[in-house]
Amino acid sequence: MITPAPSSILIRDAQAILTGLPGAAMRHDAAKRGRDIRVRGSRIEAIGHLQPEPGERVIDARGSVVMPGWVNTHHHLFQSLLKGIPAGINVGLIDWLSAVPVAYRRHFDHEAILRLAARLGMVELLLSGCTTVADHQYHYYPGMPFDASQAVFEEASALGLRFVLCRGGQTIARAIDRDPPPQVQPETLDAFLGAIERDVHRFHDPAPDAMRRVVSAPTTPTWSVPVDHLRPIAEQARSLGIRLHSHLSETADYVRYTQEVYGCSPVDFVEQHGWLGEDVWYAHLVHLSPAEIDKLARTGTGMSHCPQSNCRLGSGVAPAPALLRAGGRVSLAVDGAASNEAADMHHEAHTAWMVHRAVGGADAITAEEVVQMGTLGGAQILGLGAVGTLQVGQAADIVVQPLNEPRQWGLHDPAMAPVMSGAARPSHVLCQGRVVLDQGQIPGLDLTRLHAEANDAVRHIMANHR
Numbered sequence: 105m106i107t108p109a110p111s112s113i114l115i116r117d118a119q120a121i122l123t124g125l126p127g128a129a130m131r132h133d134a135a136k137r138g139r140d141i142r143v144r145g146s147r148i149e150a151i152g153h154l155q156p157e158p159g160e161r162v163i164d165a166r167g168s169v170v171m172p173g174w175v176n177t178h179h180h181l182f183q184s185l186l187k188g189i190p191a192g193i194n195v196g197l198i199d200w201l202s203a204v205p206v207a208y209r210r211h212f213d214h215e216a217i218l219r220l221a222a223r224l225g226m227v228e229l230l231l232s233g234c235t236t237v238a239d240h241q242y243h244y245y246p247g248m249p250f251d252a253s254q255a256v257f258e259e260a261s262a263l264g265l266r267f268v269l270c271r272g273g274q275t276i277a278r279a280i281d282r283d284p285p286p287q288v289q290p291e292t293l294d295a296f297l298g299a300i301e302r303d304v305h306r307f308h309d310p311a312p313d314a315m316r317r318v319v320s321a322p323t324t325p326t327w328s329v330p331v332d333h334l335r336p337i338a339e340q341a342r343s344l345g346i347r348l349h350s351h352l353s354e355t356a357d358y359v360r361y362t363q364e365v366y367g368c369s370p371v372d373f374v375e376q377h378g379w380l381g382e383d384v385w386y387a388h389l390v391h392l393s394p395a396e397i398d399k400l401a402r403t404g405t406g407m408s409h410c411p412q413s414n415c416r417l418g419s420g421v422a423p424a425p426a427l428l429r430a431g432g433r434v435s436l437a438v439d440g441a442a443s444n445e446a447a448d449m450h451h452e453a454h455t456a457w458m459v460h461r462a463v464g465g466a467d468a469i470t471a472e473e474v475v476q477m478g479t480l481g482g483a484q485i486l487g488l489g490a491v492g493t494l495q496v497g498q499a500a501d502i503v504v505q506p507l508n509e510p511r512q513w514g515l516h517d518p519a520m521a522p523v524m525s526g527a528a529r530p531s532h533v534l535c536q537g538r539v540v541l542d543q544g545q546i547p548g549l550d551l552t553r554l555h556a557e558a559n560d561a562v563r564h565i566m567a568n569h570r
Contacts, residue, residue: 112149113534114156115141115163115170115504120519121151122171124479124493130472131519132494141170143500146313146537151496163532165504169521171475172494173235173501173535174449175482178270178349178387178408180205180440181239181256182212184225185561187445197355197417204442210285211565212243215250222259224558225441230263230546232448232527233503235535237265238408238437238486240349240387242272242323244299245289253303257316263549264540266314266501268486270321270349271303274328293333296322297340304344312489313499315536321349325374326362334377341383347487348379349408352386355419359391371396380405385485387437390414390422397423401432406485409477411455412446413439424477425460425469435482436474446527453478454526471523500537505530 118139121132138152156162183205192204212218222239229237241256253269260267274290291299300320308318320341322329328350329337341348353359353370362370371392374380380399385406392400400407409424428434436456441447453474460468483492490499507518511525521528533541540546 111144111159112157113143113161113163113537113539114154115143115165115502115532116154116156118165118170118504119167119507120169121494122169122475122519122522123495124172124476125495126476126480127472130475139165141494141502143502143534143537146500148494148496148498148500148502151494163504167507168531169505169507169519170494171233171503171505171522172479172492173503173533174229174233174453174478175236175435175486175488175492176229176234176437176449177238177385177406177435177482177485178410178437178439179225179229179237179239179447180442181222181225181237181241182218182243183440183442184221184228184447185217185558185565186442189442192442197419198357200417200443205440206284206288208565208569209243209287211568213249213287215255217561218243218250218252219255219259220557220561222256223263224554225447226260226263226265227546227549227551227554228441228448229438230265230533230541231529232450233505233522233530233533234449235266235501235503235533235540236268236482236486236488236491238268238270238319238349240270240272240321240323242274242321243287244271244273244291245287246291246295253307257307261315263546264535264538266488266491266535268317268319269303269307270319271300272321272323273299274323275333276328276330278327293336297337300340301344304346308344308346310345313491313536314488317346317486317488319347319349324351325377325379326358326365326370331377334374334379338378348384350379350386352389353391354388354414356391369393369396371399375399383487385433385435387439388414388419388422389427390420392423392427397427397430397432400427401430404433406433406435408435408437408485409456410437410439410444410452411459412452413444415455415459416443416445421459421463424456425464425473428469428473428477433481433485434477435485436478437482448527449478450522450527453523457523471520474523500534502534503530504532
């Protein structure tokens with residue numbers, strides 16, 4: 105679907121440029137330092153007052169904000185065909201898990217539907233300016249008749265997106281899974297570890313601008329694996345040079361369960377088993393004590409902040425600003441579309457900005473900090489050192505966001521439109537220097553056909569669900 109990268113591209117005359125960097129460095133002084141960005145191959149070659157070169161493609165960025173591609177650090181792409189299931193709309197996490205992802209995984213028993221869901225989810229993200237997708241893909245089970253890892257990598261490659269496979273799964277049957285289908289059966293520890301090693305050898309690239317990464321990511325430390333499996337999983341990941349990811353402290357019930365069963369907080373529990381450090385990050389972390397926030401910050405353990413899903417499931421509001429102020433690492437993520445029917449990064453950024461001000465006051469978080477979380481913050485947590493900022497020498501993951509919709513008109517500070525004004529479609533997106541969204545369209549993708557295929561899949565699932 106992606107078009108070949110020209111030798112160079114000039115993004116010209118941006119109204120505003122956001123760098124992704126912290127503090128005052130977030131805003132590039134376009135008036136003094138120039139409004140143009142030159143991309144040569146896969147990298148940013150220059151930012152300033154630039155003139156077109158012979159044969160160079162020029163992208164007109166007048167009236168647009170130019171920013172780094174969003175980095176989404178936690179998703180469940182297969183859920184993109186499970187949006188708005190009635191039994192899961194008005195319930196909390198535990199009932200939602202049983203009613204939606206557990207009950208409906210039976211329908212993902214062939215490769216075509218998993219590919220369709222992944223494609224749909226990544227298209228939604230790309231249309232919001234997301235260039236890096238970390239997918240917590242936990243749909244694996246014994247005797248699975250297709251290669252789910254290869255399928256999602258190929259779908260990302262077809263769209264030209266940077267893809268991090270957080271290879272999930274479980275090695276124990278969870279008590280919370282009521283009447284689970286065969287597709288929810290656990291793997292053995294040996295099978296899980298063997299699959300991780302094979303995926304690393306097949307797909308993992310340790311480069312700072314890697315297009316493919318693999319992460320070891322059992323679904324939850326407390327429910328999805330026995331306690332004595334946690335350290336072997338962590339040790340294998342570190343021996344392979346890959347990162348660790350999971351869910352943690354999503355609800356108050358989760359915290360209560362860990363305290364009652366293990367006699368400690370969730371963060372203390374994972375620390376006991378080698379699951380803290382700069383190579384570890386967790387989705388949610390909604391319910392944290394001040395001591396846990398301090399420990400996460402000191403160890404460099406990261407947070408995937410998913411405010412829309414947390415709001416949607418009534419889980420609470422994660423203390424992302426507190427962790428950020430403590431020097432911790434915070435990123436932005438949409439979570440699965442079955443618990444976030446607006447799973448795009450513009451919506452997520454807008455919600456993050458609004459919800460923290462609602463609960464923490466007007467000075468709880470700034471719009472600039474939200475951009476930083478969703479770009480540089482995510483790249484740092486994923487270990488992609490060449491990604492997440494607009495700087496000379498960095499990977500050319502760039503979004504051109506026109507301010508051409510009524511919600512963006514009248515702004516006195518147009519630079520913050522991607523956060524303040526919410527959802528909007530970019531005109532152009534580059535990933536690794538390739539144009540993956542061109543004049544609002546994904547090259548080679550028939551969006552009408554994708555819509556029809558998604559509708560057909562939903563009808564099929566509804567007709568066959570029992």
